[in-house]
Amino acid sequence: MNKPVAPPAPAERRPTDWQTPAMQRRIRRRYAAERRFRLLGLAAVFLSAAFLLYLLATMIGQGASGFTETRIALPLDLRGRVVVNPARLNGAGADLALAGAGLENAVDAAANAAYPRQGGATLLSDGAWLRVRDAIKRDPALLRTPTTIDVPVASAIDMAYKDDGDAASEAAVAALRPHLSRELNRGFFAGSDATDPTRAGIWGALKGSLLTMIVTLGLAFPIGVLSALYLEEYAPRNRWTDLIEVSINNLAAVPSIIFGLLGLAVFLGTFHMPRSAAVVGGLTLALMTMPVIVIAGRNAITAVPPSIRDAARALGASPIQVVFHHVLPLALPGILTGTIIGMARALGETAPLLMIGMRAFIAAPPGKLTDPATVLPVQIFLWSDEVQKGFVEKTSAAIIVLLVVLLAMNGVAIYLRNRFETRW
Amino acid sequence: MNHIAPKMTATGVNVFYGRKQAIRDVSIDVPREDVTAFIGPSGCGKSTFLRTLNRMNDTIPGARVEGDVRMDGEDIYARSMDVVQLRARVGMVFQKPNPFPKSIFENVAYGPRIHGLARSKADLTQIVERSLTRAGLWNEVKDRLSESGTALSGGQQQRLCIARAIAVDPEVILMDEPCSALDPIATAKIEELIHELRGRYAIVIVTHNMQQAARVSQRTAFFHLGQLVEYGDTSDIFTNPRQDRTKDYITGRYG
Numbered sequence: 001m002n003k004p005v006a007p008p009a010p011a012e013r014r015p016t017d018w019q020t021p022a023m024q025r026r027i028r029r030r031y032a033a034e035r036r037f038r039l040l041g042l043a044a045v046f047l048s049a050a051f052l053l054y055l056l057a058t059m060i061g062q063g064a065s066g067f068t069e070t071r072i073a074l075p076l077d078l079r080g081r082v083v084v085n086p087a088r089l090n091g092a093g094a095d096l097a098l099a100g101a102g103l104e105n106a107v108d109a110a111a112n113a114a115y116p117r118q119g120g121a122t123l124l125s126d127g128a129w130l131r132v133r134d135a136i137k138r139d140p141a142l143l144r145t146p147t148t149i150d151v152p153v154a155s156a157i158d159m160a161y162k163d164d165g166d167a168a169s170e171a172a173v174a175a176l177r178p179h180l181s182r183e184l185n186r187g188f189f190a191g192s193d194a195t196d197p198t199r200a201g202i203w204g205a206l207k208g209s210l211l212t213m214i215v216t217l218g219l220a221f222p223i224g225v226l227s228a229l230y231l232e233e234y235a236p237r238n239r240w241t242d243l244i245e246v247s248i249n250n251l252a253a254v255p256s257i258i259f260g261l262l263g264l265a266v267f268l269g270t271f272h273m274p275r276s277a278a279v280v281g282g283l284t285l286a287l288m289t290m291p292v293i294v295i296a297g298r299n300a301i302t303a304v305p306p307s308i309r310d311a312a313r314a315l316g317a318s319p320i321q322v323v324f325h326h327v328l329p330l331a332l333p334g335i336l337t338g339t340i341i342g343m344a345r346a347l348g349e350t351a352p353l354l355m356i357g358m359r360a361f362i363a364a365p366p367g368k369l370t371d372p373a374t375v376l377p378v379q380i381f382l383w384s385d386e387v388q389k390g391f392v393e394k395t396s397a398a399i400i401v402l403l404v405v406l407l408a409m410n411g412v413a414i415y416l417r418n419r420f421e422t423r424w
Numbered sequence: 425m426n427h428i429a430p431k432m433t434a435t436g437v438n439v440f441y442g443r444k445q446a447i448r449d450v451s452i453d454v455p456r457e458d459v460t461a462f463i464g465p466s467g468c469g470k471s472t473f474l475r476t477l478n479r480m481n482d483t484i485p486g487a488r489v490e491g492d493v494r495m496d497g498e499d500i501y502a503r504s505m506d507v508v509q510l511r512a513r514v515g516m517v518f519q520k521p522n523p524f525p526k527s528i529f530e531n532v533a534y535g536p537r538i539h540g541l542a543r544s545k546a547d548l549t550q551i552v553e554r555s556l557t558r559a560g561l562w563n564e565v566k567d568r569l570s571e572s573g574t575a576l577s578g579g580q581q582q583r584l585c586i587a588r589a590i591a592v593d594p595e596v597i598l599m600d601e602p603c604s605a606l607d608p609i610a611t612a613k614i615e616e617l618i619h620e621l622r623g624r625y626a627i628v629i630v631t632h633n634m635q636q637a638a639r640v641s642q643r644t645a646f647f648h649l650g651q652l653v654e655y656g657d658t659s660d661i662f663t664n665p666r667q668d669r670t671k672d673y674i675t676g677r678y679g
Binding site for chain 2: 236237305307308309310311312313314315316317318321325326330
């Protein structure tokens, strides 16, 4: 070994002078840069929060009245006008029996008699007589005794009562004010699309969205998770898997309308599946959501520490046991979060569904997957296109419903992440 | 030399990571009832060689093993060898304690459960208790078996990992620097535990710490630059090394 060598003499040490003007200026500049950056960040946060608040305030301001309807007190005396065999009022034939007995005309006549100068039957919503019909079904005695029923008014009157109507309707409302009242619009949560805004409801679109999401989730989740697991845990690293990885990343960035064209060509063109159906919408959105789930899944799986895999393998666990006993449970919170974010995106998607015909006027909620259906964002798009003033508040109300659903989904994602996340 | 047949024999083993050769022509016998220590400077290939004994290198992409490794005369690299079964027979304890993020009970019960070693719930409980007792952890954890294994201290976690390894009743236990992440007191406990386990299992321990090798092992192998430099009884290696490289290393010239 070599002999120890004396270290070179240290250079003369001169203490740093922190008080020179140049040094002071440098320090001041550093603090100023710090403050500037903090203010900039704060401004950015405030700006985005302000945009969000403005959006919410506008939507709630315009949409809240969409959840209510104006009703008018209608004195009704149906004795002699509507004659129905009481036996037919029970069971399935009741609707048909009452319609056949001329109930609609009788209701119109009652309005003409009660409010002749304000417009009579034109004051009533198209659906007013249906309210009377339902009341009679609940209480057949109404056919034999004079009574007063609150029924929904026509859209123009409804708007005027909500301080947003035309001059003629405003005048009518001024005269009728003591007879008018404002109630929660239950029909909005139970009905489907309609040409009369007072009869339009969101349930059809909401149900269409739910059915579509079920198909999307049922397809995209298992395929996405299995792909992610295979690519991370089994696939060899070579040019082919690199190619697949690049393709999946690209697929996640493809504009959604292109998936719509693909769905149109493949599901409708080649397989002749029904147009406007929730199943086709679900399939199309599944194509779009799958890459998102694969990417989120792969990230969650790579985040599982290799030491856990080693521990399981060293105990003699087979590859499938390593995956299902250790890797998947630990990666699941991340996979679920990614899935729900992907689903939320699919729920808000309009463009691809327009391509496969889900923009049709659908007046009844879909009963099964192959029934014609529409979804929430498409319904919003359709209503925003309507000329009638009553649809403005319905559009905003539908947007509120969509936002609430999205918020709920994101809430579930956060809950799942906090609930199942393992820390080590 | 031992007249009893060795537990494992390796002959002419070469290991490659891609184009890089990590192990050059190593031949070694692992005795049946003794503790064997692998010592050597960082990167000398002692951990790599350890991982050839239970085929854990298979899981590293690009790793390739040549040569002949036998356990009780059976070629463990034969095509007919069931790797999953092999790893149940050759347990392993890692450098960093790696308990599963599950309860203490589940950590130990996992191995017996996947191999169907317990016939009943009571049987399983008994295996868990016996393994934890042998690992010297039972008295410390018996009241909190349902707590997470990751909540234990580092030394306790490592003993839990040893308990987990012996719960499947392996024939060989490989320990890859089991004390390098532990404080001296925890290290002393693990060494004590290795003494207790000696004779019941063939134990191979990789260590950086020469004092540790001298304390716990009966046989010592010195690796340098991927080669086996010297292998013999621990007392001989430390008091009377035959090779200059061994002598330089154990006297602290390099390492």
